[in-house]
Amino acid sequence: AQSVTQLDSQVPVFEEAPVELRCNYSSSVSVYLFWYVQYPNQGLQLLLKYLSGSTLVKGINGFEAEFNKSQTSFHLRKPSVHISDTAEYFCAVSSRLRDYKLSFGAGTTVTVRA
């Protein structure tokens, strides 16, 4: 089985401050890792993905994440947030051996304040 734990359900942050969203996963096989963003009343948009190679992954809108196999983590970071980054963020894991079915975390709500 595979599962994802997002350690923070809500993260309030001031505009232009850095933010980190924590994600830990559990899997008995080699995994692919993803971060998705969901703006209010919209669908899921891929922020970034780790499939293989460099453990530091850069995504859209200035986000990046680092895959740490020993700690089974895939934390998401942005050095300076904008009001427009207010959204729900989901970490997800999949595996080739499980037909790439995605298992999602419960989500982290990021609220950026001026």
Next chain:
Amino acid sequence: GAGVSQTPSNKVTEKGKYVELRCDPISGHTALYWYRQSLGQGPEFLIYFQGTGAADDSGLPNDRFFAVRPEGSVSTLKIQRTERGDSAVYLCASRSTPASGEQFFGPGTRLTVL
């Protein structure tokens, strides 16, 4: 079209009624997934198609839920005798093969059962 499309975008029905939700994947994508996102939660896997066949339906909650993909492209998720607990956003995603690992999501269908 360029992306995954889902219709209708919103569906309101009464308890006990039958509903059909449609997904039109990205052209050429042979893998198709359905997920369900209940309020305040991350999406949960329902069913996976590879071509015309349901390769994994382990996520379907009970036998009121059924999905088809007769020609290997468009898929329909069917829910019989709807219950209030079926209210959720139903998401469809498609993936190209050979495996890229990434799924592309549609905007979802918001189902409300009164």
